[in-house]
Amino acid sequence: MRGLAATFRNALAEVRSNRASFVSQISVMVLNDIVWVFFWVLFFRRVGSVRGWDGRNILLLLSVLTAAGGIALGVLANARRIGTMAVDGQLDAVLALPVPPLAHVLLRRVEATNVGDLVFGVVLFLSAGSPTPARAAVFVFAVAAASVLLTAFLVLAGSLAFFAGRNEAGELGFHAMIVLGAYPIDIFAGAAKVLLYTAVPAAFVSSVPARLIEDFDAGSAACLVAVAGVFAFAASASFTLGLRRYTSGSVWTR
């Protein structure tokens, strides 16, 4: 654990070493997220509510998604790069260290731009999510579960590259989760909705957590934890199995 903690401290120190760049990258992402808020405000002002979702709900959804995305893509930035690292043979440096490889890879790199998402998500919840101690506690729980699920899904999709030799699945998995998670689940119907609760569990990354904050339900919360747990196990197993097929690229990387 000490090794992993030191790894993470180094990653944080590295990203903060150029303070001006760190701040500007965070600011750009915050501005980007504000544009999405602006879009949703314009949208709901024009159309009223859509299948039970209105401007207030969608801002909650956005706060959970951006905060969870900030953790998965910013704090654990390599989650999105597992497939690329596997295909390009960039894992040599990790395998030589006396630490769990997956945990080390995930903690090794922090992406400042996506840390902006995390900052934005928290600020959005505090400003538009009607925070009370109870709602804040559910927000923290929901973001934690959603970020575990999102990270696990990215690792799982990226690990397919160990077996396929290409990383298209990882890229598509990433885009699918981010695109599908950014919209309320109730605009979908039939097979698409089933897909979003199962194979591409985008519903559990945004819509379900947002509903939990609005109206907490122990069954849904347990379901969210269970899905996150299943995907975390699958991600860890697929990465471990994939490492057996890993071929070195003689590349020393971070």
Added chain:
Amino acid sequence: MTRRRWPGVTARTAALRVVAERGGMGVTLVFYVLVVVVLASLWRVAVGANGGNVAGYGAAAITWYVVTTEATVIALNNRLIADTGRDIGSGAVAVELLRPASVLGVRVFSELGRCLPRLVACAVVGGVLALVTAGAPPRPATLALAAPSLVLAVACNIVAQHAFAATAFWLRDAGSAWFLYQKLIFILGGMLIPLEALPGWLERTASLLPFRAMSYAPARLASGHLEPVLLVQQVGWLVVLVGLAGAAFRAGERRLQVVGG
């Protein structure tokens, strides 16, 4: 390569490279379908909840609108500003000055060549998707105008991104500017929301800016609105943007200093 032939050769070579790279094309198309399905579903639900009409668009019209706007954006390299800015900032662009052709011209035609196969593929897939999910276009004849408008839209976008990226000649980095540029297209270009659905002041602002030529114009035509003036506006904006990008690159090339070069 003669002076007369280089644009065509550059574009064709880039296009063939994209066509040969099937994996990349596949990812682009799957991503396109994903975004179109989501956004079109959202708008159709909204139209349904509003008596079958939002800002003058019915379910079929809004679906054709969405498949068109998304094609104009997804067919492009969305990090073009960052990539071009990096080449300028690092001095790598200096090598291109040795060619007997304009740096900007080669880059624009090369990007256009890369984009066109993806644009055609997205337009075809999008058309099928719209037919299946929402039915025939409200006014099929307008598709004949939407086709050239699509090409003009990506041309305007590519040239504008180069004009934007040229700031790297002075700032040495176009950094994350692409992120913000993209968002201007999202709202002021009408990609996420038809301009008619914006509040009046924002719609008027959008009408004064070039972003509407990059996404809204072909989508408006494809959604059944017979407004040929949109094509004229696109050509006008293309001329202006080429002038701006050309001036910026000429000034930048004069200023270019390559460390260790």
